[in-house]
Amino acid sequence: MNSTKKIFIALALIVLLPALFNSVYEISSLNETEEMLSQMYTRQLDAVLFSVNQYTLDVASSWASQIENEFPKINFNRILQPNPSIRSIIVTDTSLVQMDEFPASTAEKHQNFSIHKQAVERLVRYQTLSYRKLEPVIISDSTFIILFVTSSPVKVIGIVVNNESFINDVIGKKLTDIAQNDLILCVNRLSTSRTVFSTDPSVMFTSAQQRPLWIFPDHIVQIRLKGTTIQEAANDRYYRNLILIVLLDCILVAGAFFVYRLIKREMELVALRSDFVSNVSHELRTPLALIRMFAETLEMKRVKTEKKKQEYYGIILRETERLTRLINNILNFSRMESDSRKNMFASADINNILASTLSVHKYQLEQKGFTVETVLAKDLPSIPVDEEVITEAFHNLIDNAIKYSVENKYLRVETSRSKDHILIRIEDHGIGIAAEHHAKIFEKFYRVSQGLVNTAKGSGLGLAIVHHIILSHHGTIDVHSTVGTGTRFTITLPLTQPK
Ligand code: ADP
Numbered sequence: 450m451n452s453t454k455k456i457f458i459a460l461a462l463i464v465l466l467p468a469l470f471n472s473v474y475e476i477s478s479l480n481e482t483e484e485m486l487s488q489m490y491t492r493q494l495d496a497v498l499f500s501v502n503q504y505t506l507d508v509a510s511s512w513a514s515q516i517e518n519e520f521p522k523i524n525f526n527r528i529l530q531p532n533p534s535i536r537s538i539i540v541t542d543t544s545l546v547q548m549d550e551f552p553a554s555t556a557e558k559h560q561n562f563s564i565h566k567q568a569v570e571r572l573v574r575y576q577t578l579s580y581r582k583l584e585p586v587i588i589s590d591s592t593f594i595i596l597f598v599t600s601s602p603v604k605v606i607g608i609v610v611n612n613e614s615f616i617n618d619v620i621g622k623k624l625t626d627i628a629q630n631d632l633i634l635c636v637n638r639l640s641t642s643r644t645v646f647s648t649d650p651s652v653m654f655t656s657a658q659q660r661p662l663w664i665f666p667d668h669i670v671q672i673r674l675k676g677t678t679i680q681e682a683a684n685d686r687y688y689r690n691l692i693l694i695v696l697l698d699c700i701l702v703a704g705a706f707f708v709y710r711l712i713k714r715e716m717e718l719v720a721l722r723s724d725f726v727s728n729v730s731h732e733l734r735t736p737l738a739l740i741r742m743f744a745e746t747l748e749m750k751r752v753k754t755e756k757k758k759q760e761y762y763g764i765i766l767r768e769t770e771r772l773t774r775l776i777n778n779i780l781n782f783s784r785m786e787s788d789s790r791k792n793m794f795a796s797a798d799i800n801n802i803l804a805s806t807l808s809v810h811k812y813q814l815e816q817k818g819f820t821v822e823t824v825l826a827k828d829l830p831s832i833p834v835d836e837e838v839i840t841e842a843f844h845n846l847i848d849n850a851i852k853y854s855v856e857n858k859y860l861r862v863e864t865s866r867s868k869d870h871i872l873i874r875i876e877d878h879g880i881g882i883a884a885e886h887h888a889k890i891f892e893k894f895y896r897v898s899q900g901l902v903n904t905a906k907g908s909g910l911g912l913a914i915v916h917h918i919i920l921s922h923h924g925t926i927d928v929h930s931t932v933g934t935g936t937r938f939t940i941t942l943p944l945t946q947p948k
């Protein structure tokens with residue numbers, strides 16, 4: 450298993466897996482928590498509904514107690530006046546025959562009480578067990594009677610109550626008191642689906658908790674939170690938390706991926722650096738060996754003809770030039786890394802620079818049998834460049850063209866101009882570069898590790914330096930290359946440097 454795979458597995462085990470497990474756990478417990486919260490709310494609201502019912506019952510019980518306490522000399526006015534929802538009070542015996550009503554109102558008095566006979570019998574039974582139960586019965590749309598039985602003497606009492614007036618005046622006050630700013634409470638009549646009272650009439654009750662009103666048959670009291678219902682609030686919380694968990698997971702995965710990329714890149718750099726050391730050593734050793742060999746031959750005076758001597762001197766000179774270029778490349782690279790060298794711009798003729806660069810490689814090109822084509826534009830203006838470093842860039846590109854051409858040995862150097870730029874093209878018909886490497890060849894130490902490149906030695910710095918030099922001149926460099934066909938580098942340099 451290679452080291453990047455190991456890093457990936459380590460990251461997955463240390464960061465991603467625990468985070469993922471945690472998220473799955475959080476999401477599954479999220480549902481439970483929301484369920485619990487919802488149940489808690491439900492119970493609280495139930496308690497509120499219970500207290501409303503209890504209060505209503507208390508009010509009715511207090512009326513019943515007052516009547517029973519004053520019996521048989523009931524001061525009806527003292528009961529009726531402060532309680533406008535009570536329309537009248539009916540007193541009758543358990544046989545429901547003799548019936549009195551205060552104040553007398555024929556409508557209620559003539560209600561057929563006999564249909565409630567069973568209810569009355571039940572109340573009497575309770576009374577014999579010393580329990581005064583209140584039994585509500587509906588007698589019309591707007592009226593109902595609270596029936597109860599007194600103990601001594603045993604009489605059936607009916608408190609005739611106006612529904613709406615009781616709900617609005619008595620229960621309404623209590624509901625408004627409870628609701629305050631957080632809740633909305635309302636009382637609905639089931640048979641007509643009509644809202645009799647609401648603490649906030651503008652709100653529709655669609656999904657609310659509800660309980661029947663004990664004392665009012667056919668009526669329910671409903672409750673909900675102001676703004677959102679409990680279910681909506683629980684859903685909201687659920688989705689908000691879910692989004693948060695997913696978001697955190699995404700950030701974590703992105704972070705882990707970023708760390709993985711960073712480590713992978715660093716490891717690649719370390720590997721490239723160690724390749725670089727062995728490549729550079731080789732690059733230094735070859736010219737040194739040649740220089741030494743020819744210098745020794747000359748020193749031993751083994752060379753007979755003057756022509757041969759000149760040839761050997763030439764080789765020594767070129768090899769030292771090659772050494773100088775390599776060392777310059779490394780020095781330039783370290784200056785480039787530390788950003789310590791500033792360009793010294795001076796107006797210069799690009800055609801001249803290219804011609805003198807080519808002349809340095811002339812011998813090598815001839816020796817290797819290159820066909821060289823130079824197409825230099827005649828009307829090129831001089832442009833501001835740092836001649837020393839631009840020369841270095843051209844050297845590197847021509848060096849590469851020579852180094853990476855095996856069968857078809859062809860070099861073309863071309864200049865032209867556009868509106869604001871000078872274009873320089875350096876083209877060969879060599880081994881070419883596969884598309885996947887095009888972006889990477891400009892990175893430091895990067896070498897294509899296939900085919901001839903394994904045998905053609907290099908430092909992997911050449912194009913990184915060229916790229917840096919061209920960018921420092923506010924220019925661009927592009928590569929156009931196909932494997933087996935050749936490579937063309939196109940450089941643009943601006944006619945003027947920005948201030
Ligand atoms: P090197 O010292 O290896 O030549 P460079 O930075 O100059 O380093 O180039 C990086 C890589 O780009 C080379 O290793 C080679 O694979 C590829 N390359 C550069 N120029 C050419 C070219 N003209 N033809 C084919 N491949 C090239």
